[in-house]
Structure formats: C-alpha cells, structure tokens
Amino acid sequence: MSTNEFYSLKVNGVDHHVSDAWIGESLLYVLRERLGLPGSKGACEQGECGSCTVFIDGAAVCSCLVMAASAVESEIATVEGLNADGTLTDVQEAFVTEGAVQCGFCTPGLVMAVHHLLDENDSPSELEVKEALSGNICRCTGYGRIFAAVDKVVAVRKGALS
Amino acid sequence: MPVLIAHTISEATEILAENPDATILNGGTDLMVEVNFNHRHPSSVLLLRNVPQLREWSIDSSQQTITIGAGVPYAAMETGAIAAAVPALAQAARTVGSPQIRAAGTMGGNLGTCSPAGDTLPVLSALEATIHLSSQDGERIVPFGEFMVGPKKNSRLQHEIITAVTLPITGRRQGYSKVGVRNAMVISVASACFAVVDDTPRLAMGSVGPTILRAVKAEKFLTEATTNLNIISDEIAREFGQIASTEARPIDDHRSTAQYRAHAIKVLASRLAVRGTAS
Amino acid sequence: MSSVKTKRDVLGTSSLRPDGGAKVKGDFAFTSDLHAENMLWGATLRSPHPHARIISIDTTAAWKIAGVECVVTADDVPGQLTYGLISSDQPVFAKDVVRYMGEPIAAVAADHPETCRRALAAITVVYEVLPVLFDPELAIGDDFEPIHPEGNLIRQQRIVHGDTSVVGDVIVEGHYVIGMQDQAFLGTESALALPDADGQGVEVFVATQWLHEDQKQMAACLNLPTERVRLVLGGVGGAFGAREDISLQVHTALLALRTSRPVKMQYGREESFFGHVHRHPATVWMRHHATNEGKIVKIEARFVFDGGAYASTSAAVLINGVTHTQGPYKCPVAVVDGYAVRTNNPPCGAMRGFGVVQACFAHEGQMDKLAAAVGTDPVSIRLMNAMETGDLLITGQPVESVAPVARLIRETNEIPLPPDLAMDANELELPGGSGITAERKHIKRGIGWGVSIKNIMYSEGFDDYSTARCTLSDGKVVLKFATSEVGQGFVTLAPQIARSVLGVTDAVCDTIDTQIGSAGSTSASRQTWMSGGAVDGACRLVRERLFEVVGAQHNIEPIRFAIEDDEIVDTAGTFRMSVIEASQGITISETFEHHHRPTEELDENGQGNCHVAFAFVAHRAVVDVDPELGLVKVVQIATAQDVGQVLNPLSVLGQIEGGIAQGLGLAVMEEIIVQEGRVRNPSFTDYLLPTALDAPVVVARMIEEYEQQAPLGAKGVGEPPCISVTPAIVAAIRDAIGKDIDRCPVRPQDICL
Ligand SMILES: Cc1cc2nc3c(=O)[nH]c(=O)nc-3n(C[C@H](O)[C@H](O)[C@H](O)COP(=O)(O)OP(=O)(O)OC[C@H]3O[C@@H](n4cnc5c(N)ncnc54)[C@H](O)[C@@H]3O)c2cc1C
Numbered sequence A: 001m002s003t004n005e006f007y008s009l010k011v012n013g014v015d016h017h018v019s020d021a022w023i024g025e026s027l028l029y030v031l032r033e034r035l036g037l038p039g040s041k042g043a044c045e046q047g048e049c050g051s052c053t054v055f056i057d058g059a060a061v062c063s064c065l066v067m068a069a070s071a072v073e074s075e076i077a078t079v080e081g082l083n084a085d086g087t088l089t090d091v092q093e094a095f096v097t098e099g100a101v102q103c104g105f106c107t108p109g110l111v112m113a114v115h116h117l118l119d120e121n122d123s124p125s126e127l128e129v130k131e132a133l134s135g136n137i138c139r140c141t142g143y144g145r146i147f148a149a150v151d152k153v154v155a156v157r158k159g160a161l162s
Numbered sequence B: 001m002p003v004l005i006a007h008t009i010s011e012a013t014e015i016l017a018e019n020p021d022a023t024i025l026n027g028g029t030d031l032m033v034e035v036n037f038n039h040r041h042p043s044s045v046l047l048l049r050n051v052p053q054l055r056e057w058s059i060d061s062s063q064q065t066i067t068i069g070a071g072v073p074y075a076a077m078e079t080g081a082i083a084a085a086v087p088a089l090a091q092a093a094r095t096v097g098s099p100q101i102r103a104a105g106t107m108g109g110n111l112g113t114c115s116p117a118g119d120t121l122p123v124l125s126a127l128e129a130t131i132h133l134s135s136q137d138g139e140r141i142v143p144f145g146e147f148m149v150g151p152k153k154n155s156r157l158q159h160e161i162i163t164a165v166t167l168p169i170t171g172r173r174q175g176y177s178k179v180g181v182r183n184a185m186v187i188s189v190a191s192a193c194f195a196v197v198d199d200t201p202r203l204a205m206g207s208v209g210p211t212i213l214r215a216v217k218a219e220k221f222l223t224e225a226t227t228n229l230n231i232i233s234d235e236i237a238r239e240f241g242q243i244a245s246t247e248a249r250p251i252d253d254h255r256s257t258a259q260y261r262a263h264a265i266k267v268l269a270s271r272l273a274v275r276g277t278a279s
Numbered sequence C: 001m002s003s004v005k006t007k008r009d010v011l012g013t014s015s016l017r018p019d020g021g022a023k024v025k026g027d028f029a030f031t032s033d034l035h036a037e038n039m040l041w042g043a044t045l046r047s048p049h050p051h052a053r054i055i056s057i058d059t060t061a062a063w064k065i066a067g068v069e070c071v072v073t074a075d076d077v078p079g080q081l082t083y084g085l086i087s088s089d090q091p092v093f094a095k096d097v098v099r100y101m102g103e104p105i106a107a108v109a110a111d112h113p114e115t116c117r118r119a120l121a122a123i124t125v126v127y128e129v130l131p132v133l134f135d136p137e138l139a140i141g142d143d144f145e146p147i148h149p150e151g152n153l154i155r156q157q158r159i160v161h162g163d164t165s166v167v168g169d170v171i172v173e174g175h176y177v178i179g180m181q182d183q184a185f186l187g188t189e190s191a192l193a194l195p196d197a198d199g200q201g202v203e204v205f206v207a208t209q210w211l212h213e214d215q216k217q218m219a220a221c222l223n224l225p226t227e228r229v230r231l232v233l234g235g236v237g238g239a240f241g242a243r244e245d246i247s248l249q250v251h252t253a254l255l256a257l258r259t260s261r262p263v264k265m266q267y268g269r270e271e272s273f274f275g276h277v278h279r280h281p282a283t284v285w286m287r288h289h290a291t292n293e294g295k296i297v298k299i300e301a302r303f304v305f306d307g308g309a310y311a312s313t314s315a316a317v318l319i320n321g322v323t324h325t326q327g328p329y330k331c332p333v334a335v336v337d338g339y340a341v342r343t344n345n346p347p348c349g350a351m352r353g354f355g356v357v358q359a360c361f362a363h364e365g366q367m368d369k370l371a372a373a374v375g376t377d378p379v380s381i382r383l384m385n386a387m388e389t390g391d392l393l394i395t396g397q398p399v400e401s402v403a404p405v406a407r408l409i410r411e412t413n414e415i416p417l418p419p420d421l422a423m424d425a426n427e428l429e430l431p432g433g434s435g436i437t438a439e440r441k442h443i444k445r446g447i448g449w450g451v452s453i454k455n456i457m458y459s460e461g462f463d464d465y466s467t468a469r470c471t472l473s474d475g476k477v478v479l480k481f482a483t484s485e486v487g488q489g490f491v492t493l494a495p496q497i498a499r500s501v502l503g504v505t506d507a508v509c510d511t512i513d514t515q516i517g518s519a520g521s522t523s524a525s526r527q528t529w530m531s532g533g534a535v536d537g538a539c540r541l542v543r544e545r546l547f548e549v550v551g552a553q554h555n556i557e558p559i560r561f562a563i564e565d566d567e568i569v570d571t572a573g574t575f576r577m578s579v580i581e582a583s584q585g586i587t588i589s590e591t592f593e594h595h596h597r598p599t600e601e602l603d604e605n606g607q608g609n610c611h612v613a614f615a616f617v618a619h620r621a622v623v624d625v626d627p628e629l630g631l632v633k634v635v636q637i638a639t640a641q642d643v644g645q646v647l648n649p650l651s652v653l654g655q656i657e658g659g660i661a662q663g664l665g666l667a668v669m670e671e672i673i674v675q676e677g678r679v680r681n682p683s684f685t686d687y688l689l690p691t692a693l694d695a696p697v698v699v700a701r702m703i704e705e706y707e708q709q710a711p712l713g714a715k716g717v718g719e720p721p722c723i724s725v726t727p728a729i730v731a732a733i734r735d736a737i738g739k740d741i742d743r744c745p746v747r748p749q750d751i752c753l
C-alpha cells in the first residue's frame, strides 16, 4: 500500500515532483499548470473532446479524467515526448503538409490519437480510422484533411510513397 | 488527503475498512467528471486501477459462465474471447463513449455509477448476471436485479468493492442496440438488450426508467407466441416491440422526449427480436 | 531565360501554415497557455436566473478567504458601465437586474482556481425573481414590460420592392424554425492582463476576432486612454463569430488594475456556453409566388430573430437575414418584415453565416416546395431562377459581383453520386453507427439541394478598413497587421502575397497587436479581401520604392521594372537583379490602408446599396435515413463554390470542409436547448458536435471567376460553405422519408413521430 501527499510522476521518461497539490487535480491540470507541459489542451474537462489525450502505460486516455495523484506508478507520455530529438514525427509532418491543422487546438490530442492508432494497426480501413478518431473533436477542419494526413502516413510507412 | 493505491483485492478491502470515507476510483471516467465540475470533493481516494486481479477474466466451461473482473476496460471486451462468450456485452462496450473512454472505463465503474443510461447494464439485466462484492467480511454475490435499486443507486455497501461480474455463456442469440443522436460518442437515449437464455427470451431496456427495466410482459408474449426462438415472424416481432414499449417508463428531458423513447424501444425490441434469425 | 529556381510559396500555391510545426508539437502558445510571474487567477460570478432584480450583493465573506486578492462588482467599474458592438447596452456587471442566465455579477482574483471557486461561492446575492420573457413573439409590440431601458425591440426592418399587387399562378408557403447553434470553438475564452507599473494602463493578451474594437470598448469601461490599453493576440483556438463581442476582456483587465498583478481568466466549457453569444434562433415565414413554370414573381416573408438579453450584432444579423430573403434567385417583387427582439434568453450575435443561414434555410425549403408545386425537380427550379451578375436584389441593389449561380448548380450536379449502400454494409456506415440500431434493409437514401448567396464584408455604410505594414530589408519581408488569426490562415496568406508582389522568399508575420491601425474583424469572410488588400497595397508601395532605388542606381526609369519570379527585370532592356541583392543594406517600410467601396444604409422600405459584394455556393447532400428511428447519416456533400480566385487551394479546401461540418451540425444535431430562459445542455456531453464518424465525404469544386472588385480577385470563402449545406441535408432527409420537416436541427422525433 502506498500513499502520496507529495508525489512524483514519470512523464516522458522523466520524474517530476509534485507537492502541495489538491487531491482532485486532474493530470491535465498538473501537466499544464504544475509541470510546465502545456502541450495537452483542455476544451471540455469531461472526456468529450480528446484534446487532452496522453498515453498512460501505453493506453491513449483523456488526461482530464485521470486523477494526477493516481498515476504515480504509471508511465505517462505526452505530446511533448514525441519530439525528443527536435524533429517532427511522420504523423506531425503529415498533419502540417496535408492541411490537417487550422486553429490547432485539437491537434496535439489528435496527433497522439493517430500515433496510437497506427501503432496498433498499420493499415487501418477508412472506418477504422474514423472510429479510432471519433473521440477527438475538431471544430475547424471537418476532418477531411485529418483523414488525408493519416492516409499519407500509412502510405509512407508502407513505402508506397517517399 | 492521499490517494491510496491497492495492488490486491485484500489490500483494497483492508484500505476501505480503515478509510470508510474513501472514494473508490477505477478508470475515473465518471468520477473525475464530477470532481472537475465541483460536484464531488473526495477527501481520500482508493485506487483500484493497479489491482491486476480486477483486470482478469475467466471462463468456467463446466458452468458455462464467464467471470469478468470489475477493472477490465471496455476496450478489452470489444473483441476477443469476452466478445465471443458474450457478444451483447461486446456490442454494448463498443458504444461506450470514445476509444479514450473505452481504454479507461470499466464495468465496475458502470455498476458503481449505476446510471439508467449505463450501457453494460441492460446486458447484465437481460443475462441475469451476478455481481461479486468483496469486503473484510468476505464475499457477497448479488443478482443484478437486486443490485441496481434506483437511478444512480445500488445496493453496494460502503465498505464493499465490486470485484467481478459473472454472466452465462448462452451460445444463443443475443444483441444490444443503443439509440443516440450522433454516430459515435453519445449517451444513450434508449437502449435494449435481447437475449435467449435457457430457451426463454429476455429483454432489458435502458434509459427509459429509473433503473434498467425488464420487459416481462413482452418476454411472456414471445415465449407463448413462438415455439422456435430462431424463427420469429415480423408480425410477432412488431407485437413484441409494441408490448415492450408499454413497459417502458420514459421521461422528457433535454436529450429526448418520453414519446420518442417509448417509440425507440418499440423499434429496437422488434428489430432485436429478429436480429440474427433466418427470417 | 531564368535558371531553375527553388519553389517559392506564392499566391495560388498550397503554401503551408507557418505555425503548423508549433501546433503539431503542442508548442504553439494559445492564450490559455500563457503564464506570468506572480499571476493571479480570475473567475466570474454569474446569475442563476434568466430574469431577476438584484436586491443585494454581499462580498464580505469572499474578501476574507485566504488567497483572495480582489472582488469586483458593477460599483468598481471606473468608466462606462456598459459595452456592446453596435449599441452599448450590456453591463460589465449586472447591477440592479439580471437579464439572462449566466450574466456576470462579480469577479474575483485569487491565487488558485480552486480559491476562486470558493470565493465565488462565498458571495451572497439576494434576488427577486421576475417573470421571464422567453417568447420572441411577445417581445414585438407592447405585450411584455420592457426588460431593458432600450426596449424589447432591438430593430425592425421592412423591405418593399416592386409592384406588390402581383399575385403568382402558384403560391407556396412555409414556416421555418432554426435552432440556437453554438460556435463551440475548442479553445475556450481566455485572457492574461498585465498592469502597467504606474497603474494607468494595461497590456492584455486575448483570443479575439477584432483587437481594436475590444480595445475601444475596454478603454471606455476602464476609463483609460485607448493607447494605454494595449492588446496582443494570444493564440486563438477557433472563433466562428463568438469572439467578436467582449466576454472576459474588461473583467480580466479590471482585476489586474485593481490588484496591480497579472491576472489570467479562462472559461471552462460550461461557462463558455454562458460567456459568449450564439447563433440567433429564428422563425421565418415565407410565401413564394411563381408562374406556372416556376419563375418567382414575388416573395413575402416575415423574420423574427431572437437576440436574447443584449443587442450585440442583432441589428446587423437582421439586415443580413431580410436582405437575403430571395436567396441566389431573381425576384422582382418582395414584401418582407423583419424583427430582432430582446428576450431573457441567452444573447445572440455573430456566427459564421450571420443571419443568412436562417434566411437560406427558409428560401431553400421554399424552392423545393415550389419545384413540387409546379411539377419540376430541385435542380431545374433553381436553374430557372438563378441570379446573374447585373440582377437587382430586393433592396434595389444591383449584383455587381461575379455571380456564377447556374454554373455552380451545374458543376455540383456533375459530381458523381456516391455508390449505393452495400447490402453487407458495415454498421458504422449505417445511421445509428456502432449502436447497431438498424440493418441495411431499414435504410432509405435521399438527395437534397441548397444554394446560397452571402454578402461579404460589412454593410450599411460602415467604413470597414484594414491596415498593414510591409518592411523589406536585406531580401526579407516582415508584415505587420492587427488581423486576428483564428485558424483561418491569414498568417499563411499574407507572406504568399508578399512573395508574389515582391519576389522574396523570406516573408514572416510580426506580432499581431494594436501597435498598428485596425484590421477590422476576422468575420464576414472579409480578411482575404480586406487585410489581403492591405498587405497587397503595402507590398506594392514597397515595390515602387524599391524600383525607385534600383532605378536611380542603374539609371533606368522605375516604370520599366517588373518583378519576375525573384528578380527585378527591366521590361524594356536586359537588366536583371535579384530582389535579395537589390534590397541589401536598405530598409523600406510602407503602411497601407485598404477600404472597400462605400455602402449605403437602407431606407424605410429596405431599399439601398447596403452590401459590398456577394459570394455564392451550391450544395448537394446525400443522406441515409432510418425512417423508423429517425436517425441520419450524411453520406456525401457535393459542392461547387464561387471563390473568385484560389489563393491557397489547401486553405480553401479546409474552409469548405470545416464549414460543411458546422452546417451538418446545425442540420442534424447541434442545438442549445433553452427552456424559459434556462440553458439545459451547456456541455459537450449534451451539446453534440459532429465527430469523425459523422463527417461525410466532401467532393468540392472551386469555381474561379476573377472578381474585379477584389484586390486579389478572390472572394472570401469562410462563410459560404456552412450556409446552404444545412438546407441541403434537411431536404435530403425530406426526400428520403417523404415528409415535410421545417425545422433544424432535425431531431429523431421530427422524422419518425
Ligand atoms: C466522454 C464520456 C462518455 C461516456 N459515454 C458513456 C457511454 O456511452 N455509456 C456508458 O455507459 N457510460 C459512458 N460514460 C460513463 C463512464 O465511462 C462509464 O460509466 C464507465 O463505466 C465508468 O467506469 P470507470 O472505471 O471509469 O469508473 P470510475 O469513474 O472510476 O468510477 C465510477 C463510480 O463507480 C465507483 N466504482 C468504480 N469502481 C468500483 C468498484 N470496483 N467497486 C465499487 N465502486 C466502484 C466509483 O467510486 C465511482 O462512484 C462516459 C463517460 C465519459 C466521460
């Protein structure tokens, strides 16, 4: 049994210490306001928009619905962890080149969701893509260019395009 | 104000015995919404997510049952062995929220919240599942019908945790349908689970009453109207739906109207009655 | 001949967003991501009642909470007590009376959002609940006590045009209802205010559509000189009209000035639903008179727009509605009455489509009724009546814009229909989706049409200009403007313009703030035209100066120069020099203000040249419907849009697809439900936005016919995509089920009960 009035979180492989936090703080809040990792966005704080998507032990979940202090034993990965070497991932690159970004508020969450999808399924069907992204609301694009970005990554990864 | 993290069921019940006020947390997809919106202020929290036993499931082939841990996320029910054993549960699981919600949310949480719109609950009702509860005093097994006692009310005692759910593997027709106004990520406006168990038809209805309702009159009608539950005429199916809709007790709210909900039950029930039959 | 050059992203190319890299990495700073040393959090206390007298407000207990630094109410507003875009009728804080649920009453600043929440809970307000004016019809006339000193009628406009005694051979009539839509941008309202050291000014980072208008209204309320209220555009997470009005700007600045500390305010989603204006719900009655063949001879109409508690842009929305009664069709005679009224419902104002969405839903419903009445089809009736350049509107204004209405309809009609739903279609392809509510055999397909006309830019005599500065130095261009980038892509377009005009490669945008003249609002599909015109003008002035410099150096008449690719060339000789070389060591900076041609106000009969220009679009929707359950899946939207010139194909496509999704939302799922003044669904759980599984296939054609009036030949493309797609989808539903539906969004019960 462990308790944690002061706790530490492992985010993108790095331990971060949190103190004097209120128990109810969500992981989204702690990442953004306490750990200086504002890449994950919040547009609803009730799991409906997906802007806050992070990976917890490999599962893509809404960080607004994770009690931060409950994630002490987990590996947390955020959008900030995708570019340790400074270059864009293929998914990020495709989002830019295919026009999947407008205001960009949904983008970090969608980039995480697409990475997760393609890690699990390297050649998703059109319907599989739509179902996998159905938890990420984008208000600007109507999704067309987002699907195009996913298609592009799939094609490039298969070597069909360079 | 700690989060207490259990790693075994016995550790969990022990923590709960010592901290009777602790709020149980599993996937957090219900609880954290309430916390974020200031509706709940937990002073201490018991985390079950890290209890491996709660994330297991097992099949008892002699009894033809499956027991699913309360911490198994929906994502794990959508396909694979659980889906093969209880297809209606897989169908219900797939309609819950979004992939992110299904990666975190659990049946334990659905039962803990016990909303009439909870998507697994009609399945548990139709299949007459039993709920396993554990405490320092031992284990208690409660039929679903006695577990859910009202809207967001259940018969779990404060010091008990929900550990698992046992469902029959019927090998017969079963299915779940849910109406929502969007093609994904939507709370049910009306839902229904139809199943053939022990050669009798069962129909449970969600979002149309204070609890999950069993359409007992419709079930009785269908039992009497057919000799073979795999051959159901459209006419009988229609009547079945009609009777079921009279057993619904829906209300008007901002998501829909009572009239539409009753109508939707009629349509869902009659379609489910023939779904998967030869006709 | 010039050698092979590296590709430069000039006008006409799909130049990529300069902020794209930052956005995909999560590095882009939205206003909500900003922090300042020693910062406090602000929060707002709101009325739980739609209409009540405030008997007393007691803030004593809130002041005593540890961590609370400030509590402000109406008594603390140093300047003007009200603000508003057209009429200054909305209180900064309600003082004597609250007129809508969610109206601000007080604000607090504290060390943590949780402390703010406790402080708000500690403020005691005693109310005397008043009768709620929630029926817009009761707001017309004297049936209900005025709920505001300015009365319950915000504006009334009549249009009388032509020989009104005309009667058609065929008459069709309809009553249409349009629900209240929310802009639902993803990045909720947020601002960070930094007080000046002397306490006499403030710098505010804010997500807004119009920095200078905010600045003006804020300065008045804060009683500060305009130049002491400096606004900087914080990253904006979408806008769609909802950021044109003041929301938290004055509150945040006031708290910062009071505490002498930086203050950040940010709305959560629920508060956002109460914190900004919505699309006007409306009822529209129309009666079309036509010849036996179906040619429109007269239209009669009545519009009622529910403006909610405060005026916002209701007056302008009304004018847009009534002046677009005829749609993109010829109409010689009209009698139209329009009302924008005040009620105790949530305030409504700008949203993409601005009044025209409501008009279009009605006139397109009418066109289908007319087609049925004269025994023709939706395409023929529209082609028969299609407007052309030179036609007169019912306001007497000639349409001088390119008006390729018939072409849009034909080109849309040429787009192949989607294949039939397969007999073994996946459940996700059926209405109801993963809910598995239907089988293939339950589904019926329908096809529907919608065509629209939309005014672009501001109307009714408003001098709606934009300012830009171009600075060229060492081959690099820096562009400065106050144009709000809300996601639409002006920061992509502006450098494209500079590259085209000046032959440079390296062109960047400076900080967007109030340190230059106004750019006007990012609304009314106007920034490509207006700010595009300003950037183009500034770049041209710089080019002239550069030609003078080079001409003097090389003894060539500047008039002989032209830019060819990245070089200055002597069109009458052999001289060439790269722009980079020519601009080495010098700095040329020019500012340009672009004004569109003047417009007029309408007279009492609604006559006058009130609009600047128009854009057109056609939509054809294909939907699958489960008639028994009332569920819908939009399969395909085919569209041809009049764009003038395509300046960035990828950006235009993004606007088309995004607008269609919003129009789809209004057609089948999006509605703020208000009962007796109370909002029932202020959350993303119950206010449903289209998801990836709701998005149809979009097949789009961009119709290019150069618009002479427009500085770059390009019309605005932001609003048209979302206007006629809604009636097209609803028409397709009608077609599938063979039943009349006159409201949007269409609810399951409207289809099956
Ligand atoms: C965006 C969104 C969409 C949703 N859509 C749906 C939907 O379509 N259908 C649907 O049915 N639900 C939906 N939900 C609700 C929720 O996801 C489900 O109810 C889920 O099953 C909750 O599981 P959880 O593990 O996350 O529960 P938690 O939030 O962890 O807990 C929920 C409640 O149960 C109690 N509890 C949890 N586990 C136990 C246990 N083992 N023993 C005793 N008590 C326990 C908790 O104390 C709490 O009161 C949605 C939620 C969100 C945020």
Ligand code: FES
Binding pocket: A041, A042, A043, A044, A045, A046, A047, A048, A049, A050, A051, A052, A053, A062, A063, A064, A065
């Ligand atoms: S903020 Fe977490 S899902 Fe919207």
Ligand code: FES
Binding pocket: A100, A101, A102, A103, A104, A105, A106, A107, A137, A138, A139, A140, A141, C186, C237, C238, C487
């Ligand atoms: S780009 Fe704005 S919400 Fe997706």
